[in-house]
Amino acid sequence: MSVAVTEIHKQDQKPGRSLGYVFRQREMGIVLALVALVAYTAINQSRFLSSQSIRDILLNTAILAVLASGMAVVVITRHIDLSVGSVLGLSAFAVATVMQHNQDLPMVAALALGLGIGAVAGVVNGALVHFGNVPALVVTLGTMYAYRGLTYSWAGGQQVTADEVPRHFLRFANSDLLGVPWLVIIALAVIAGVGVMMRNYRIGRELYAMGSSPQAAGLAGIKIARNTLVAFVISGALAGLGGVLYASRFGTVDAASGNGYELQVVAAVVVGGVAVFGGSGTIWGAGLGALLLTVIGSALAVLDINQFWQQAIVGALIVLAIGADRLVAVRIARSLRKRDSHV
Amino acid sequence: MTTDRSTSSGPALLEVLDVSKSFGAVAAVQGVSFPLYAGEAHALVGENGAGKSTIVKMLAGVHRPDTGTLRADGENRTFHSPADAKAAGIAVIYQEPTLFPDLSVAENIAMGNAPLTRLRQIDRRSMRATAERLFARLGVRIDPDRPARGLSIADQQIVEIAKALSTKARVLIMDEPTAALSGVEVERLFSVVRSLRDEGAAIMFISHRFEEITALCQRVTIMRDGRHVATEKVEDLSVDDMIRRMVGRDLSALFPKQEVTAGDVVLTVEGLSREGVFRDISFEVRAGEIVALAGLVGSGRSEVMQAVFGVDPYDSGTVVFNGKRLKPRNPRAAMNAGLALVPEDRRQQGLVMDLSIARNVTLPRSGALARLGLLFGGTEKREAESWTRKLQTRFGRLSDAVGTLSGGNQQKVVLAKWLATGPKLLIVDEPTRGIDVGTKAEVHRLMSSLAADGMAVVMVSSELPEVLGMADRVLVLREGHLVAELSRAEATEESVMYAAMGQKVTA
Ligand SMILES: Nc1ncnc2c1ncn2[C@@H]1O[C@H](COP(=O)(O)OP(=O)(O)OP(=O)(O)O)[C@@H](O)[C@H]1O
Ligand SMILES: [Mg+2]
Numbered sequence: 001m002s003v004a005v006t007e008i009h010k011q012d013q014k015p016g017r018s019l020g021y022v023f024r025q026r027e028m029g030i031v032l033a034l035v036a037l038v039a040y041t042a043i044n045q046s047r048f049l050s051s052q053s054i055r056d057i058l059l060n061t062a063i064l065a066v067l068a069s070g071m072a073v074v075v076i077t078r079h080i081d082l083s084v085g086s087v088l089g090l091s092a093f094a095v096a097t098v099m100q101h102n103q104d105l106p107m108v109a110a111l112a113l114g115l116g117i118g119a120v121a122g123v124v125n126g127a128l129v130h131f132g133n134v135p136a137l138v139v140t141l142g143t144m145y146a147y148r149g150l151t152y153s154w155a156g157g158q159q160v161t162a163d164e165v166p167r168h169f170l171r172f173a174n175s176d177l178l179g180v181p182w183l184v185i186i187a188l189a190v191i192a193g194v195g196v197m198m199r200n201y202r203i204g205r206e207l208y209a210m211g212s213s214p215q216a217a218g219l220a221g222i223k224i225a226r227n228t229l230v231a232f233v234i235s236g237a238l239a240g241l242g243g244v245l246y247a248s249r250f251g252t253v254d255a256a257s258g259n260g261y262e263l264q265v266v267a268a269v270v271v272g273g274v275a276v277f278g279g280s281g282t283i284w285g286a287g288l289g290a291l292l293l294t295v296i297g298s299a300l301a302v303l304d305i306n307q308f309w310q311q312a313i314v315g316a317l318i319v320l321a322i323g324a325d326r327l328v329a330v331r332i333a334r335s336l337r338k339r340d341s342h343v
Numbered sequence: 344m345t346t347d348r349s350t351s352s353g354p355a356l357l358e359v360l361d362v363s364k365s366f367g368a369v370a371a372v373q374g375v376s377f378p379l380y381a382g383e384a385h386a387l388v389g390e391n392g393a394g395k396s397t398i399v400k401m402l403a404g405v406h407r408p409d410t411g412t413l414r415a416d417g418e419n420r421t422f423h424s425p426a427d428a429k430a431a432g433i434a435v436i437y438q439e440p441t442l443f444p445d446l447s448v449a450e451n452i453a454m455g456n457a458p459l460t461r462l463r464q465i466d467r468r469s470m471r472a473t474a475e476r477l478f479a480r481l482g483v484r485i486d487p488d489r490p491a492r493g494l495s496i497a498d499q500q501i502v503e504i505a506k507a508l509s510t511k512a513r514v515l516i517m518d519e520p521t522a523a524l525s526g527v528e529v530e531r532l533f534s535v536v537r538s539l540r541d542e543g544a545a546i547m548f549i550s551h552r553f554e555e556i557t558a559l560c561q562r563v564t565i566m567r568d569g570r571h572v573a574t575e576k577v578e579d580l581s582v583d584d585m586i587r588r589m590v591g592r593d594l595s596a597l598f599p600k601q602e603v604t605a606g607d608v609v610l611t612v613e614g615l616s617r618e619g620v621f622r623d624i625s626f627e628v629r630a631g632e633i634v635a636l637a638g639l640v641g642s643g644r645s646e647v648m649q650a651v652f653g654v655d656p657y658d659s660g661t662v663v664f665n666g667k668r669l670k671p672r673n674p675r676a677a678m679n680a681g682l683a684l685v686p687e688d689r690r691q692q693g694l695v696m697d698l699s700i701a702r703n704v705t706l707p708r709s710g711a712l713a714r715l716g717l718l719f720g721g722t723e724k725r726e727a728e729s730w731t732r733k734l735q736t737r738f739g740r741l742s743d744a745v746g747t748l749s750g751g752n753q754q755k756v757v758l759a760k761w762l763a764t765g766p767k768l769l770i771v772d773e774p775t776r777g778i779d780v781g782t783k784a785e786v787h788r789l790m791s792s793l794a795a796d797g798m799a800v801v802m803v804s805s806e807l808p809e810v811l812g813m814a815d816r817v818l819v820l821r822e823g824h825l826v827a828e829l830s831r832a833e834a835t836e837e838s839v840m841y842a843a844m845g846q847k848v849t850a
Contacts, residue, residue, distance in 0.1 A: 200464040202457060205446070209454055212443035219405065219441045220455045221426035279445035 027273060029324070030288045034295060041299040048302045055181065057291075057298050059173075059249065062187035063242050065290040067261070068268040069194045070238030072286035075269055076198070077231045078211040078278025079136035083125060084239040085261035086147035091117045091243025093151050096160040096253040103166045110169060110244050118240020119233050121147060126232030130225050144262065148255075155255035162251025173248035183245055187287070190238060195283035207231055211278025268293050271317045273324075292317075354417055356381050356545040357402070357433070357514050362411030364397050366747065369739055371397040374411070375571040377564040379514060384536065384546035386556040386577065388589055389566035390779040391751030392737035395549050396438050397569075399518045402547075403435040404428035429455065434512030436520045438549075438750040438777075440499045444492035449474040451491050452506045477505040482531045496523040496687050497640040504532060508539070515539060516547040519750065521555060522777045523687075525640050525805035527844070533559050551751070551779050552806070553582045565589050590781045600813055601791045606630035609799045610768055612651060615660035620646050621823040624660070628768065633790065633800040635814035637807075638843050643823040644803045645687050648770045652684040653677045664768065678707070681767035685757060685774070687803070694757055696746035700738055701727040703745050704760045730759035733789065735782045751777045758786065768799045775809060787813055807836055819843050 041048045067084050074081045091114040098113060099105060121143070128139040162170060173183050198204035206227055210217040218224060247253050272289025274281025293314060300310045355378035364372045372394040379385050387395050400406045402413065404422030412419050415431055422428045428435070442451050449471045450457070458466040458473070474487035483501050485494075491502065500523045507515060515536070521529045536559065540546050548560055556563060557577060565572040565588050572588050610628040615621065621643040628634050636644040649655040651662050653674040662669045664680050674684070694703055704727040727741055734755040738748055745756055754777045761769065774790065775783045790813065794800050804810050810817055817834040819827040819842035827842035 202459070202463075202465065205450060205454070205457065205465060209443045209446060212445040213441070216441035216443055219403070219425050219435075219437060221424065221429045222455065223426065275445075279443070 027282065027285045027288060030272065030285065030292055034288070034292055037292075037295055037299055041302055045302045048299065053298065053302070057294055058184045059181055060298075061291045061294040062181070062183040063245050063249070064264060064268055064294060065187045065287045066190050066238050066245065067242045067265045068272065068286040068290045069190050069283050070235035071265045071269045072272070072274045072281060072283050073194060073198065073207060074136070074231050074235045075266075075274050075276065076211045076278055076281055077207045077228065078214060079129060079228070079231065080140060080266065081122075081125060081136065081232060081235040081239075082140040082262045082266075083121065083143040083147055084235060084242075084265055085258045085263075086144045086151070087118050087121045087236055087239035088243040088246060088258035088261055089255065090121070090147050090151045091240040092247040092253045092257045093155055093160070093243075093255060095244050096165055096247040099166055099169050099247075100160050100164045105166075107168065107172050107248075110248075111241065114240040114242075114244035115237045116240070118236040118238065118243070120236070121240070122233035122236020123229060125236060126229035129232065130228040148259070152255040159252060159254035160247075165247070165251060169248055170251050173245060183249065186241075186245065190241070191283055191287040194234065194238075198283055203227065203230060208279055212280070264293065265290075267314055267318055271314075271321045273321065276322060355379055355414070356416065358414040359398065359402070360412045360414060362398070362401060362408040362413070364394075364401060364406055364409050367739075370569050372401075372408075373569045375564075375566065375569075376411075377571070377574045379545040379547055380562075381513075381543045381545050382540055383562060384540050384548055384560040386560040386563040387547060387549045387566065388551075388553075388556065388563060388585060390589060390737075390781060391755070391777075392749040393566040393589075394569040395566060396518055396749060398566075399435060399437070399516055399547075399549070402428065402433060402514075402516055403437075429510070432513035434507040434510045434515050436503045436507045436515075436517045438518040438522075440496075440503060442491040442494070442499055442502060445490060447488050448485055448491055448494070448502055449487035451502055452477065452487075452509050454506075456510060473509060474505065477508055480508075480535055481505060481528075483528070495641065495645075497525075497528065500524060501528070508535065512544065514545045514547070518549045519551070519777055520548075521550055521552065523640075523773070523805075525638075526807060526840070527639055529555065551777065551783070553585065553780070556585075557582065567591055586780055589779075600633075600787070601795050603631040603795050603815070605632045605815065606797060609665055610651070610801075611661075611663040612647075613661050613663075615647065615650060615657055615662065617646065617650060617655070617657045619823075621650075621820070624820075624825050626818055626825065626828070628799045628801055630767075630797045630799050631794050632815045633794050633802065633813050635810040635817045636801065636803045636820060637805075637810050637817055637839050638820035640805065642820040642843070644820050645772050647820070648684065648772065648801060648803055649686075651677075652682055652770060654684065654686075678764075683707075683761040683764050683766035683769050685761045685769070685771040687772035694745050694753060697744055699742045700731065700736075700745055700748070700756055701741040703756055704730055704763055707760060707764050726763055727759070730763045731756065733785070734759050735785060751779055751782075754778055755782065762789070762793075766798065768801065769793070770801045770803075772803045773805065774802050775804075775806070783809075807839060810834070810839065811836065821845055 047053060067088065071081055071084060094117055095110050095114050099110060125136070125140055125143055128134060128143070129136045132139065175182060177185055198207065206217070206222045209220065209222060210224065210227060243258070246257060268289040269286045270276060270289070271292060272281070272286040274286055296313055297310055357379040360376050361374050362372060362376070363370070363374055375394070375398060377385070387398065389395050397406065401408050404425045404427045407421070413422065414420065420431065422431070443454065446454070452474050453470045458469040460466045471487050478485055478487070481501060481504065485498055485501065491499070494502065500520060504520055507517070520532065524532065536546060548556070550556055560577050562574065563577050563580065563585065564574045565585060567589060606629055608627050609630050613625045615624040624647050626634070636648065638644050646655060650657040653669065653672050653676065656672050664682065667680065669680060670676055695706070701724050724741060731738070731741070736752050736755040736759070738752060745753060748756065758774070775786050778786060787809070790800055802813065811834055814834065815831050817829040817839060818825055819829065819839060821843055826845070829838055829842070
């Protein structure tokens, strides 16, 4: 009998390691999918790996990843922010218009302006969600239309074109630092910064806690109001930043810029392994999700496959990601229940 | 267990003065006052729904009293939120678990006052060390790095305790912390709490087990129907006095077990094994018999019965019910065959919190009650009424959401739900957890009379008096093995504990 008992105890010691494995698996899955996709496409179309093509993919990913980082924070908190596309549009149009009229304004000012507009939009979202006690889905669906409407009424049918904004503003998005595009550097910095905040700082852990069990978070004395505002401000500010990058990259901006972008952002976050019911997932996972979606888009274009398939594949990926969420959760629960004997 | 007689006087650390609280038409607490002194453990007793948890939530800053005041260190205080109460040095263990399933155990314990490094980042190493130190103090082994999701009820309870202890509070409030624990863990908890108390903390303790109250507490406040009945020194009251004042009448014998001659074998379990959980479990249950599964928390008792019912898988072995083999992993088939399982985790597995009491009671039999595929309110209501009355459930209306009931009354609804299915074999995990003394006797009487009518009962229980009082046969598990089978005559406190621990108890 003593043999059997030791065996049971040996099992006892494993969960730590095996669990870390399961958790890592989530992001590993995306990495593997990426590698497979890139390899397959490159074999069929060698120009897929040309430096211009890679550069395009990274530039296209950058803005999506910035917004996805912010969205991940909100989703982890068990909310959602559907207004990011409209905030991006508002910020892009505002910044482009201001730059058009003040040709000497430095880039830093443009960035600050975009961040500020986004932050204000985020405050409004967060305040409505928390103090209005309305689900974020409803609130941000409303502000999505409101912010877009604001941009339309400001812009009228006008647009700001690339030759109306200062050269240095356009150059920013298309220039490099040591061969790496600025846009990519900014995206990486955002992912790293937000990632570290969520992983290593109290505020981040509290946001995870709020998403994991809102009721327990209240009982634990977590400042729900402040944290909800912080989450939406981060998402809004990053959408605002995204607007500046968008204007700088494309130069031509009108009231419809970024229309429908929010769904791509949500898709990137979900595919990146952030649980839709809050409490788990990582920022860098969301970044990977953005990369994967962009790579799929480019790969299908390079392979000359119908646009329709792109949407179908993204849809399938989302279903897969949500399914995997449930599966992993159930499996963790089971493997742990099996091993939780003590004394 | 020994009675502690250390008492202290001086000003109260925390005082409840004439507080009242209503929820709509329900007056949960009316004009209750009592003091909590430093260096003293204070028990709060009362039937299910008496208003104990409502008092706890007022002290914790969750609810604000409608009238009356809270006084800390002689000053009137208003707690606007749990954070306020925390800041005032009050730590609370709530009746219902309040863990974050996605976060690690260590993080759950540290949430709200996590240690920081010089860069104001979370200091995971020290967080982990704190968790390990607390677990060592409580004498348990839980991996601090695992997520809280999937912890057994007992382990959740222990994490809650560790969380409360980690804050070095001056006032420690515990709302039925022992409900999910067995004797050994309770003793460990008490020794930790005693040392806190002796260091000058004020303790408030809620339990439906009177032996725990006499073992830990110096003072007791008795409540009935939301009102204050008495606050006395524990040594001045006998347990019978306490019960009489709490219930408002004399209670008859606590364990009215009827003698029943066992009938045919209904359940045969043979060689049931599940890797790492239990091994080679074989036993039989006869009609009319009450069989108890005893053992320490984590010995695999619940897991065995969940495997029998088909909720959990097993690797090998067979389960035969009434001559027919039950398929593994098929609880629906088990239910159709006449089994019922009242699970350990009632809140998560047993109830739909937002649905009404009536719907919850009749949920498993919606099919049988429906006519032409429709559920008619009348049948549902009558069924629900009769079972909740038998279990003395306290509620406003049958249409109230189960979530608004007191903890013990929720337990009763779960019991009612499964008893109402009229099973041939009833598996109950902790039949009287969180249920007050009056109803406990009633649950036991009910189980006993159902057994007399030929129902077979398997109960998993951590409460020795219940095991000894109710069971015709006691099966003892230790570390996943069936180590003893004791007849009613052989089963004593010593023999069961000896088998459960594998050594003589030195107490
Ligand atoms: N949020 C709520 N909404 C409505 N009614 C409530 C709410 N909380 C408690 N009550 C009611 O207040 C009364 C007292 O409940 P409380 O939880 O304080 O009882 P308790 O003494 O802790 O009982 P138990 O021993 O079962 O835990 C009950 O009748 C309950 O239904
Ligand atoms: Mg209670």
